[in-house]
Amino acid sequence: MRIAKAFVFSLTIHGGVIFMLTEAFDSMKVKTAFEDLVKVEVSNIKFETQEYKSVVREEKNKSTPKFNDNDTKAKENKGYRKIVKKTEKRVIEKENQEREIKKTEVRGDENELQEQTIENDVKEEAVGELIEETQNEKAGTVEDSYDEESMLSYQERYKREHLERIxxxxxxxxxxxxxxxxxxxxxxxxxxxTLYPDGEIKDLKVEKSSGFEILDKYALKAISKASSSFPRPSEPVTIVLPITYRLE
Amino acid sequence: MERIKEAVDYGVIGVLLLMSIIALTVAIERWMFFRSINLSLYKNKKVLEVELTKHIHLIATIGSNAPYIGLLGTVLGIMLTFYDIGTEGYADPQKIMTGLALALKATAAGLLVAIPSVILYNLLLRKVKVLLSLWEAEYGETKDK
Structure with missing residues (x-):
């Protein structure tokens, strides 16, 4: 009789203590594990432009040795290659090398950024010459590609520098x-x-939903709140940001 | 492997919980008994002592053994974690750390059971001594004569 009573007491006390412990532990867990709970990743900025860049670089590498071998061979290539931009590149390369052959020979595989800036400078001149010559329409496309590339490289640079801060x-x-x-x-x-130089954010939208409206909403809210502390770019930069909500 | 881990985890914690419940039950029962005891009913000191210290050894046993059971759980948990790492071939720090942290919780539970048990045991022993002394003071000499 007495032991049964004591047992019931004991059980209730244990229940209370365990309940309190689990509550305390849960709240603690939520606080400490919050960093792990929410994972943010900044991914690549634009896929198409990135692809294009790689193509261009490839083309550059290819065309340089080819040109050294034979001038006309490159022109033949240009004839049957369908992609205008690629061949354009080659023309530029040619123009470029006619003037500074030795220089291009030397920079076969240097570091990318340096190469790119030099390339860009030279290209602009080349474009000018091209316009003077008969290839007016093609020159337009060259300029386009140049613009795109410089913007891309800026985006790349921006991403590389400020990704962690964002x-x-x-x-x-x-x-x-x-x-x-x-x-x-x-x-x-x-x-x-899209992040603008004045720190403003435009076109904020959900590209792919998580399946729960509230998660999407919280992600958008967080970005618009955080936008003031983003480092400001000197050109508009488009950022694609996957936000992963994960419970442990 | 996952199932063994769970079995170890829940097994150790379950045993500790059971021990804790038993210890507290005995302690409460003893407390109630001490409060309601009528010392004049006992003719012999030895009989009174036996009656007073009934089941108290359970609390002592639990108090001294709960840490060991907790340690056993920790050792098994660490063992299984290392086994996992060994079979996987590479060390994922996240996994190791969570494994070790969860293993240590068994020790914590063991201590959590042991400390109150020891305290209760000491309290009860003191109470037994007090009651025995009281009996002796009041009835000891007259009953002996």
Whole structure:
């Protein structure tokens, strides 16, 4: 009789203590594990332009030795190659090398950025010459490609320098919605926005939803809050940002 | 492997929980008994002592053994974690650390059971001594004569 009573007491006390412990542990866990709970990643900026860049570089590498072998061979290539921009590149390369053959020979595989800037400078001159010659329409495309490339390289540079800061800023403002935490909602939302030099953000939109409206909403909110602490670019930069909500 | 891990985890924690419940039950039962005891009913000191110290050894046992069971759980947990790492071939620090942290929780639970048990045991022993002394003071000499 007495032992049964004592047993019931004991059970209730244990229940209370365990309940309190789990509550305390849960709240502690949420606080400390928050960094792990929310993962932010900044991915590549634009896929098409990146691809294009690689093509250009490839072409550059190819055309340089070819030209040294034979001038006309490159021109033949230009004839049957369908892609205008690629062949354009080669023409520029030619123009370029007619003037400074030795210089181009030397820079076969130097570091990319340096090469690119030199390349750009020279290209501009080359474009001018091209216009003087008969290839007016083609020159236009060259200029386009030049613009695109310089912008891309700027984006690349921006990304490389400030990716960590953007990530930290967004992470700082990101909250895991309580209801999502309770319900165990997880997912990756891909957000896309354009950052302007005055620090403004435009075209903020969800590119790919996580499947839960509230997660998307919180991600957008975090980015618009964090935008003031983003490093300012000197040109508009388009950023694609996957935000992963994950519960442990 | 996952199942063994879970079994170890829940097994150790479950055993500790059971021990804790038993210890507390005995302690409460003893406390209630001490409060309701009528010392004049006992003719012999030895009989009274036996009656007073009934089941108290359980608390002592639990108090001294709970840390060992906790340690056993930790050792098994670490063992399994290392085994996992060994079979996978590379060390993922996240996995190791969470494995070790979860293993250590068994030790914590063991200590959490042991400390109150030891305290309760000491309290009860003191109470037994007090009651025995009281009995001796009041009835000892007269009953002996």
């Amino acid at each position: 990530r930290e800023a967004v992470k700082h403002f990101l909250r895991y919605p309580l209801i999502a935490r309770r319900m165990g909602w997880e997912g990756t939302v891909i957000v896309c926005f």
